Amino acid sequence: MALCKRLIARLDVKGSRLIKGVRFEGVRVLGDPSEAALRYAQAGADELLYVDAVASLFGRNSLSDLLRKTCIEVFIPITAAGGVRSVEDAAALLSAGADKVAVNTAALERPELITELAEAFGRQCVVASIQARRIASGSWEAMKEAGRERTGRDVCEWIKCLEELGAGEILLTSVDQDGTCSGPDHHLINVASSITSVPLVVGGGFSDFDQIQSALMQKNVSAVSLGASLHSNRLNLASVKKKIEKYSPIIPFRSISSAPTSLASDDSPLCGVKDSSLSDCRIGVINYGMGNQQSLINALETLGAEVLLTDKPSILASCDLLTLPGVGAFPKGMDSLRLRGLDVWLRNEWVALGKPLLGICLGMQMLFESSSEFKRTLGLGFVRGHVKSLPSIDLYGLPLVLPHMGWNRLINGSAHLGDGSFDHINQYFVHTFAAVDVDPSVIMFYARYGHRDFVAAVRYGSVVGFQFHPERSGSAGLRLLSSACSEMIFSFDSPNS
Structure with missing residues (x-):
C-alpha cells in the first residue's frame, strides 16, 4: 500500500x-x-x-x-x-x-x-x-x-x-x-x-x-x-x-464512494451531515494551546456530543471522555501541558482512575514514554514505547519523502475495534514521527509507508491514540471517531469495566 x-x-x-x-x-x-x-x-x-x-x-x-x-x-x-x-x-x-x-x-x-x-x-x-x-x-x-x-x-x-x-x-x-x-x-x-x-x-x-x-x-x-x-x-x-x-492504476488515490455523503459511506467526505451517535455524551477537548482544536470540536458536535474546550481540570472532570488533540512539536506540547499542570492531573486524577482519554496526532505521541523530536523529551508515559522519526529510506534502500503526508490505509492490529470493519479505510496523516517499541497487543492499526509498517493507533486500558486525524478523514474518519468514543465511554460506564 x-x-x-x-x-x-x-x-x-x-x-x-x-x-x-x-x-x-x-x-x-x-x-x-x-x-x-x-x-x-x-x-x-x-x-x-x-x-x-x-x-x-x-x-x-x-x-x-x-x-x-x-x-x-x-x-x-x-x-x-x-x-x-x-x-x-x-x-x-x-x-x-x-x-x-x-x-x-x-x-x-x-x-x-x-x-x-x-x-x-x-x-x-x-x-x-x-x-x-x-x-x-x-x-x-x-x-x-x-x-x-x-x-x-x-x-x-x-x-x-x-x-x-x-x-x-x-x-x-x-x-x-x-x-x-x-x-x-x-x-x-x-x-x-x-x-x-x-x-x-x-x-x-x-x-x-x-x-x-x-x-x-x-x-x-x-x-x-x-x-x-x-x-x-x-x-x-x-x-x-x-x-x-x-x-493509471499505479498512481494510488483515495477512492470516493458513489454513495450519498453519510456516516455509512466509507471514503466519501462528510459534508453538512449531522449525527446523534454521541448524543448525551460530554466530551472535553484539552486546550493547551497546540493546534487545530476547532476541527475536532466541529466533528464531535456533528456526532451529537456536547463539547467543552478548556484547560481547567475542574471543568474537564465533568466530562465522560477527554481528547488530547495537537498539531505541533513534541517538546513544546509537553511544555504546554506541564505549564498548566495538566500532565500531573491527567496522570493522577484521570487515567489512574481508568477514565477514557483519546490522543490524536501529537496528542497520541505524547501518550508514550519519550520522543526524540529536536531533543529527548519525556512524555506522559501512559503507553510503553518511544516516538522516533520515520525511516528516510524504504525497505529497499530508496529515499522516502518525509513528512508522511496525505491519505493512507489502515491495517488491523491485535487491538482493533469491533468487527474489523475499519480495516483498509483511508485516513489522513500528517507527521514525521511515529511510535516504536510498542507492544503488538495494544496496536489497533498499522499503516504502511516505504514497504514498512508503522504504528497508526493504539489502545491500552482506558487510553486510545490515533496518529491520523479522524476529524479530517471524511465520513470514514467520523464513523471511526464515533465508534472509538462510544466504546471508550461505554467501557468506563460498564459495571464490568
Missing part, C-alpha cells in the same frame, strides 16, 4: 469572495468561497487550499472566519496561506481550523520564520509556498507579493534552502501558467521533483487529465493544486480520479 496522491482544490480569496486571475493579475469575482469548498469536497477533493490573495499587501490574514465557517460542514484537510508573518499568525489560523499554514512573502523577507514555525508546530505543519516565474530556459525566479515583486532568488536554490530551514511541504505555483488553463510548466515540475526531499505540490495551468497524470507520475510530486480549471468546470475531481484509476 502506498501513500495516496492528492488532488487539492485551490480557492483564492479577497475579503469574503472567491476570486481568480490569470498570472496573478486581472482577478474576477466568482462567488462564495465556503460554497465552493463544500462543492469541491463533495466532488472528491483530498484537501482544500485557502489563499488570502491580498494578505501580503495589507500585512494581515482574514481567513479565520472563513475557516471556522467551512469547518462546520467540511471534514477534509485545509491549508491556509497568505499574510503569515509570525508564530502567532499561524497559531490563529490553526485554532480556526487550518491543518497547515503556507508562507511565501514573509519567508523570502525573513527566512528564519520557517524554522520558528517548524519548532512551534512541527515541520509537517509548515508549507513553503513558491511563486515561480521563468526568467530563462531552465531558470526560474521566486516572486513575492502575490507574484508582483522580484526577489532575485533562484527557485531551485530556494527549494533547497527552505527544506534545510524546516519546511515540511513545498507548494510550487508557476506564475506564467497560473489561471491560463493552457497546461503546466512541465520543465519546472520535473526539475523541482528531482531536487525535493519533502512532499511537492504543483500548480498553475492544469486543465486536463493527461497533464495531471504526467505530473503525478513524478515520484516526489505528492499532489496537484487545481483552481481555474475547477472554477470553469473544465475538470471534475471525481471524473479525474476514476480515469486515473482506470488508466
Whole structure:
C-alpha cells in the first residue's frame, strides 16, 4: 500500500469572495468561497487550499472566519496561506481550523520564520509556498507579493534552502501558467521533483487529465493544486480520479464512494451531515494551546456530543471522555501541558482512575514514554514505547519523502475495534514521527509507508491514540471517531469495566 496522491482544490480569496486571475493579475469575482469548498469536497477533493490573495499587501490574514465557517460542514484537510508573518499568525489560523499554514512573502523577507514555525508546530505543519516565474530556459525566479515583486532568488536554490530551514511541504505555483488553463510548466515540475526531499505540490495551468497524470507520475510530486480549471468546470475531481484509476492504476488515490455523503459511506467526505451517535455524551477537548482544536470540536458536535474546550481540570472532570488533540512539536506540547499542570492531573486524577482519554496526532505521541523530536523529551508515559522519526529510506534502500503526508490505509492490529470493519479505510496523516517499541497487543492499526509498517493507533486500558486525524478523514474518519468514543465511554460506564 502506498501513500495516496492528492488532488487539492485551490480557492483564492479577497475579503469574503472567491476570486481568480490569470498570472496573478486581472482577478474576477466568482462567488462564495465556503460554497465552493463544500462543492469541491463533495466532488472528491483530498484537501482544500485557502489563499488570502491580498494578505501580503495589507500585512494581515482574514481567513479565520472563513475557516471556522467551512469547518462546520467540511471534514477534509485545509491549508491556509497568505499574510503569515509570525508564530502567532499561524497559531490563529490553526485554532480556526487550518491543518497547515503556507508562507511565501514573509519567508523570502525573513527566512528564519520557517524554522520558528517548524519548532512551534512541527515541520509537517509548515508549507513553503513558491511563486515561480521563468526568467530563462531552465531558470526560474521566486516572486513575492502575490507574484508582483522580484526577489532575485533562484527557485531551485530556494527549494533547497527552505527544506534545510524546516519546511515540511513545498507548494510550487508557476506564475506564467497560473489561471491560463493552457497546461503546466512541465520543465519546472520535473526539475523541482528531482531536487525535493519533502512532499511537492504543483500548480498553475492544469486543465486536463493527461497533464495531471504526467505530473503525478513524478515520484516526489505528492499532489496537484487545481483552481481555474475547477472554477470553469473544465475538470471534475471525481471524473479525474476514476480515469486515473482506470488508466493509471499505479498512481494510488483515495477512492470516493458513489454513495450519498453519510456516516455509512466509507471514503466519501462528510459534508453538512449531522449525527446523534454521541448524543448525551460530554466530551472535553484539552486546550493547551497546540493546534487545530476547532476541527475536532466541529466533528464531535456533528456526532451529537456536547463539547467543552478548556484547560481547567475542574471543568474537564465533568466530562465522560477527554481528547488530547495537537498539531505541533513534541517538546513544546509537553511544555504546554506541564505549564498548566495538566500532565500531573491527567496522570493522577484521570487515567489512574481508568477514565477514557483519546490522543490524536501529537496528542497520541505524547501518550508514550519519550520522543526524540529536536531533543529527548519525556512524555506522559501512559503507553510503553518511544516516538522516533520515520525511516528516510524504504525497505529497499530508496529515499522516502518525509513528512508522511496525505491519505493512507489502515491495517488491523491485535487491538482493533469491533468487527474489523475499519480495516483498509483511508485516513489522513500528517507527521514525521511515529511510535516504536510498542507492544503488538495494544496496536489497533498499522499503516504502511516505504514497504514498512508503522504504528497508526493504539489502545491500552482506558487510553486510545490515533496518529491520523479522524476529524479530517471524511465520513470514514467520523464513523471511526464515533465508534472509538462510544466504546471508550461505554467501557468506563460498564459495571464490568
